Amino acid sequence: MNYYSLHHKSPKSTFKNAVVQGLAKDRGIYFPDTITPLSKDFIENISEYSNHEIAYEVIKQFVGDEIPAEKLKKIIKETVSFDFPLVKIDDNIASLELFHGPTMAFKDVGAKFMSQCLEYFNQGNTDEITVLVATSGDTGGAVANGFLGAKGVNVVILYPSGKVSDIQEKQLTTLGQNITALEVDGVFDDCQEMVKTAFLDEEITKTLTSANSINVARWLPQMFYFFFAYKELQSKNKELVFSVPSGNFGNICAGIMAQKLGLPIKHFIASTNINDTVPTYLVEGIYKPKPSKATISNAMDVGNPSNFIRIQELFNNDLETLKDAFSSYSFTDDETRATMKDIYRNTGYVAEPHGAVGYLGLKKYGLKENEFGIFLETAHPVKFLDVVEDVLPVKVEIPEQIKKIINNKKVAFKASNYQDLKDFLMK
Numbered sequence: 001m002n003y004y005s006l007h008h009k010s011p012k013s014t015f016k017n018a019v020v021q022g023l024a025k026d027r028g029i030y031f032p033d034t035i036t037p038l039s040k041d042f043i044e045n046i047s048e049y050s051n052h053e054i055a056y057e058v059i060k061q062f063v064g065d066e067i068p069a070e071k072l073k074k075i076i077k078e079t080v081s082f083d084f085p086l087v088k089i090d091d092n093i094a095s096l097e098l099f100h101g102p103t104m105a106f107k108d109v110g111a112k113f114m115s116q117c118l119e120y121f122n123q124g125n126t127d128e129i130t131v132l133v134a135t136s137g138d139t140g141g142a143v144a145n146g147f148l149g150a151k152g153v154n155v156v157i158l159y160p161s162g163k164v165s166d167i168q169e170k171q172l173t174t175l176g177q178n179i180t181a182l183e184v185d186g187v188f189d190d191c192q193e194m195v196k197t198a199f200l201d202e203e204i205t206k207t208l209t210s211a212n213s214i215n216v217a218r219w220l221p222q223m224f225y226f227f228f229a230y231k232e233l234q235s236k237n238k239e240l241v242f243s244v245p246s247g248n249f250g251n252i253c254a255g256i257m258a259q260k261l262g263l264p265i266k267h268f269i270a271s272t273n274i275n276d277t278v279p280t281y282l283v284e285g286i287y288k289p290k291p292s293k294a295t296i297s298n299a300m301d302v303g304n305p306s307n308f309i310r311i312q313e314l315f316n317n318d319l320e321t322l323k324d325a326f327s328s329y330s331f332t333d334d335e336t337r338a339t340m341k342d343i344y345r346n347t348g349y350v351a352e353p354h355g356a357v358g359y360l361g362l363k364k365y366g367l368k369e370n371e372f373g374i375f376l377e378t379a380h381p382v383k384f385l386d387v388v389e390d391v392l393p394v395k396v397e398i399p400e401q402i403k404k405i406i407n408n409k410k411v412a413f414k415a416s417n418y419q420d421l422k423d424f425l426m427k
């Protein structure tokens with residue numbers, strides 16, 4: 001399968017090259033050359049397939065012959081290693097829980113798939129690949145866990161000192177092996193800036209790549225969730241509406257890809273916090289990135305969502321066509337807290353802030369009689385413990401995955417500026 005750069009100034013790329021490089025040379029993100037719908041028969045009979053079989057059918061055209069079928073199946077087995085329950089909240093709404101993986105964040109799937117692809121593509125090379133990531137909390141843990149032990153791949157995670165939760169910090173700093181944490185004296189934007197500078201620094205000769213959702217191997221496996229949800233649906237008579245809590249818009253863009261592959265989805269809602277670049281664009285027709293603002297759903301504090309350009313491409317860059325199939329709404333922290341309370345009071349369900357924003361999207365859209373709404377719950381409540389226990393009268397039980405690491409010893413290197421990162425990478 002070939003991929004082209006959405007800046008259209010680089011030659012086409014193989015899947016392998018797109019995974020190893022992350023970004024094209026013209027700094028554009030990659031997009032698949034062709035998207036071939038799956039057979040109607042497969043989609044109509046989806047309940048007869050295992051999650052592993054579904055994932056293989058969904059991803060195989062995007063990998064092509066660059067990974068042998070047997071190896072790709074093995075990668076899928078490692079990646080799809082937990083459940084994705086669809087929990088009914090009321091008559092016409094369910095929560096798709098994506099948080100039952102090793103770090104309890106939905107990014108576990110993309111991180112594992114990408115690490116396994118990189119390891120495969122780099123085998124036999126003497127040079128190691130260095131994956132650089134800046135995290136505001138959630139991504140780092142999933143990447144650290146997903147890449148742990150991947151041969152020939154080193155991971156350097158930059159995080160802002162004192163700005164991630166205790167649990168998140170433990171997830172980043174206690175694994176060892178090929179994972180290194182750099183504790184940056186600054187905020188998330190400083191971490192992001194240092195990573196960007198490193199990518200442009202010609203004195204760094206190591207092969208650097210990024211593990212955020214611009215990478216096709218992290219982005220595409222997220223299509224699986226939407227197929228798994230469809231499989232789980234008891235009745236397939238109603239029209240499906242998905243609301244996706246969105247930050248960089250990678251997850252929702254994968255949902256639209258699933259629709260292109262033939263999954264019968266009627267409408268998408270990108271639900272955001274007050275970082276409302278996309279909702280504003282849909283109203284005003286002008287795309288204006290803004291600096292990000294801090295919220296209680298902080299994994300979505302993104303002012304310039306990097307995957308939105310992929311969504312525009314999927315709709316032929318036509319705003320009117322986009323608006324038919326896609327809505328986007330923005331919600332404040334107060335609305336989010338009030339909704340967490342409402343959901344809990346009415347149904348007993350504990351939603352963390354990102355899921356609550358997703359639920360709000362369905363309410364604002366206003367489901368019709370013949371529609372069924374699914375919102376994606378992207379993190380376990382324990383990942384946002386302070387907010388959840390502050391807003392709801394509950395005590396969140398600490399899951400086994402988290403208990404295992406909570407007493408491990410933190411190891412992190414301090415970095416206060418770009419030179420510190422550079423020294424570290426040139427060692």
Ligand SMILES: *Cc1c(COP(=O)(O)O)cnc(C)c1O
Pocket residue numbers: 105106107138139213245246247248249250251252299300354378379
């Ligand atoms: C990353 C993340 C999101 C946003 O996902 P995108 O694909 O960047 O839109 C939402 N919720 C949680 C908990 C996340 O970690």
